[in-house]
Amino acid sequence: MRKIMFKTIKQLTSMVAMFAVLFAFSTETMAAKKSKTLENTKKRQFVRCGVSQGLPGFSNADESGNWTGIDVDVCRAVAAATLGDATKVKFTPLSAKERFTALTSGEIDILSRNTTWTLSRDADIGLTFVGVNFYDGQGFMVRKGSGIKSTSEFKNGTSVCTNLGTTTELNMRDFFDSRGISYEPVVFEKADEVVAAYDAGRCDTYTTDKSGLAAQRTKLSAPDDHVVLPETISKEPLGPVVRQGDSVWEDIVRWSLNTMIEAEEYGVNSSNADMMKTSNNPAIKRLVGAEGELGAAFGLDNEWNLRIIKQVGNYGESYKRNIADTGILPDRGPNELWTKGGILYVPPAR
Numbered sequence: 001m002r003k004i005m006f007k008t009i010k011q012l013t014s015m016v017a018m019f020a021v022l023f024a025f026s027t028e029t030m031a032a033k034k035s036k037t038l039e040n041t042k043k044r045q046f047v048r049c050g051v052s053q054g055l056p057g058f059s060n061a062d063e064s065g066n067w068t069g070i071d072v073d074v075c076r077a078v079a080a081a082t083l084g085d086a087t088k089v090k091f092t093p094l095s096a097k098e099r100f101t102a103l104t105s106g107e108i109d110i111l112s113r114n115t116t117w118t119l120s121r122d123a124d125i126g127l128t129f130v131g132v133n134f135y136d137g138q139g140f141m142v143r144k145g146s147g148i149k150s151t152s153e154f155k156n157g158t159s160v161c162t163n164l165g166t167t168t169e170l171n172m173r174d175f176f177d178s179r180g181i182s183y184e185p186v187v188f189e190k191a192d193e194v195v196a197a198y199d200a201g202r203c204d205t206y207t208t209d210k211s212g213l214a215a216q217r218t219k220l221s222a223p224d225d226h227v228v229l230p231e232t233i234s235k236e237p238l239g240p241v242v243r244q245g246d247s248v249w250e251d252i253v254r255w256s257l258n259t260m261i262e263a264e265e266y267g268v269n270s271s272n273a274d275m276m277k278t279s280n281n282p283a284i285k286r287l288v289g290a291e292g293e294l295g296a297a298f299g300l301d302n303e304w305n306l307r308i309i310k311q312v313g314n315y316g317e318s319y320k321r322n323i324a325d326t327g328i329l330p331d332r333g334p335n336e337l338w339t340k341g342g343i344l345y346v347p348p349a350r
Contacts, residue, residue, distance in 0.1 A: 033248060033297075033299055034248065034299065035246050035247075035248035035249045035252070035298075035299065036246060036249075037109050037242075037243075037246045037248075038082060038248060038249055038252065038298075038299060041082055042082065042083065045083060045088060046079070046083070046088045046089060046090045047075055047078050047079045047082065047083070047089045047090070047110065048089075048090050048092065048107070048108045048109045048110070049072075049075035049078075049089050049091050049092065049108060049109070049110045049111075050091075050092050050093075050094045050099055050102050050103060050107075050108040050110065050112070051067065051069075051071055051075075051091050051092065051093055051094065051112060051113050052071070052093065052094070052113045052191065053093045053094070053095060053190055053192065054093070054191065054192060055069070055114055055212060055215050055216070056069070056215040056216075056218055056219070056326065056328060057070065057211070057214075057322050057326055057329070058070055058071045058072075058113075058114045058134075058211070058212075058215065058322075059071040059072050059091070059093075059112070059113060059114070061091070061093070067091045068321075069322050070133055070134065070319060070322050070323065071112040071113060071133070071240070072089075072091070072112070072322075073260070073312050073313075073318045073322070074110070074112045074133055074240050074253070074256065074257055074260075075089045075091070075110055075112050075240075076089055076311070076312050077256040077259070077260060077308045077312045078110060078252060078253055078256045080256075080304075080307040080312055081252060081259075081304040081305065081307060082252060082300065082304070084307060086308075086311035092107065092108055094108075094111075094113060095164075095165070095189050095190055095191075096163050096164065096165045096166045096189070096191075097164055097165035097189050099113055099115065100121070100125055100127065103127065103241060103242070103243055104125065104127070104243060106243075109242065109243070109249070110240055110241070110242060110253055111240065111241040111242075112240040112241075114134070114136075114209065114211070114212065114238050115238060115239070115240075115241055116167045116209075116236045116237065116238060117129040117132065117237045117238070117239055118167060121241075126243060126244045126245075127241050127242070127243065127244060128241065128242050128243070128250050129240070129241050130239065130240055130241070130242060130253045130257065131239045131240065131254050131258065131346070132237040132239040133238065133239050133240065133257055133315075134211060134238040134239070134335055135236075135238075135333075135334040135335055135343060135344075136210055136211045136212075136236040136238055137209065137210055137232035137233070137234055138167075138172075138208065138209055138210065138232065138233050138234040138236055139207065139208075139209075139210040139213055139228055139231065139232055139233065140160075140205045140206070140207045140213075140228070140229045140231070141198075141205065141206045141207075141213045141217065141226055141227065141228045142204065142205045142206075142226065142227060142229060143225060143226055143227075144225055144226065144227050146204070148205075148229070150229060150230065150231065151175075151229055151231045151233070154179075154183075154205075155181070156181055156183075157182055157183070157184060158176075158181065158182075158183045158184070158204050159184040159185075159202070159203040160172060160183055160184065160185055160203055160204070160205050160206070160207055161186045161188075161194050161197050161203035161205070161206045161207070162185065162186070162187055162194060162206070162207050162208060163187065163189070163191060163208065164187045164188060164189045165189070167234070167236070168208050169185070171207075171233055171234040172185065172207055175233045184203075186202055186203045191212075191216070192219075194206065194208075194216075195216050195219050195220065198220075199219075199220050199221055209236045209238070210228060210232065211238075211323075211328070211329060213228045214329050215328050218326075218327075218328065240253055240257060248298055248299065251297070252298050252300070255298070255305075255349070256305075256308055257346075258346040258347065259287065259305040259308045259309065259349065260308060260309070260312065260313070260314050260315040260318065261315045261337075261344055261345075262287060262346055262348070263287060263305075263308075263309045263314035263315070264314035264315045264316040264317075264337060265337055266283060266284050268287055268288065268309055268314060269309065269313060269314050269316075269317055270309060270310055270311070270312070270313040270314070270317060273288055273306055273310045274306075274310070276288045276290075277289075278290075283348065283349070283350070286349055286350060287305055287309075287349055288303075288305065288306045289302045289303040289304070289305060289306045292350070294349060294350075305349070315344070316337075319332060319335065
């Protein structure tokens with residue numbers, strides 16, 4: 001009898017311990033679903049977004065202070081998802097030097113500023129890259145009158161204009177050092193200062209991401225007098241960044257961008273999104289909130305992704321509006337969908 005009672009007590013003890021573990025796990029999981037950043041965003045009723053000081057096609061303000069660009073659209077997507085209104089964004093223009101400090105210090109909650117995803121940035125300074133919204137590479141722009149057709153024609157003493165505090169500086173150094181060419185860096189903190197210096201003839205060439213060269217070329221006094229050389233000297237995957245430590249907010253920003261890309265893949269756009277609720281494709285129905293409960297994973301309602309598509313558009317709409325139609329880069333190149341020969345590809349929403 002004692003042996004049976006002992007065995008029963010032992011079983012009960014094990015069961016109590018098991019339930020305690022399950023309760024702790026459940027409590028921890030529920031806590032993990034909460035986001036301090038999301039809570040603060042809902043309280044203040046706007047998303048705090050760090051952008052460039054003016055890069056056409058990516059993040060650029062007009063004379064009235066209205067911001068446009070594919071980086072801007074990422075932040076508008078997050079606002080649509082979390083606040084129901086894509087216009088509820090406060091944009092903070094930041095230099096390359098100050099952008100990461102603004103994010104880690106809590107001045108902004110998303111950095112969407114043509115920023116290259118690298119190991120050191122991802123691992124060393126408390127940042128998390130949540131995706132790529134533009135695949136790029138560094139290049140050089142020169143005056144057509146120089147007669148230079150290729151970087152192989154650069155000579156010792158070449159002066160190069162670029163931004164301070166960027167991967168561009170490191171790539172530039174590696175490029176010239178590996179070829180044994182001496183060069184003179186001419187660096188500035190603000191992008192417009194770099195453009196002005198190059199336009200004024202203070203350097204022989206201007207280097208940054210090729211998309212940046214194409215965009216900044218439009219600001220030159222005589223854009224047609226300049227050409228971007230064919231060589232690409234680096235990989236520059238550009239994308240939005242958040243602070244480490246808030247996994248739910250990280251997921252919200254990541255899947256806001258993913259929604260735009262996947263919507264283009266499935267042919268869902270700002271005009272037909274509502275009609276797609278009756279689609280026979282379960283993936284499309286999940287994408288527009290007609291099936292599943294995906295929003296619950298972020299503490300959002302089930303139409304968070306539908307609002308993104310209706311208010312901001314899919315990735316293709318954003319690219320066309322901000323980059324192709326403005327003449328900056330009509331050819332999407334690697335930023336075409338994977339189904340159309342590009343490398344744009346995101347995990348499935350399910």
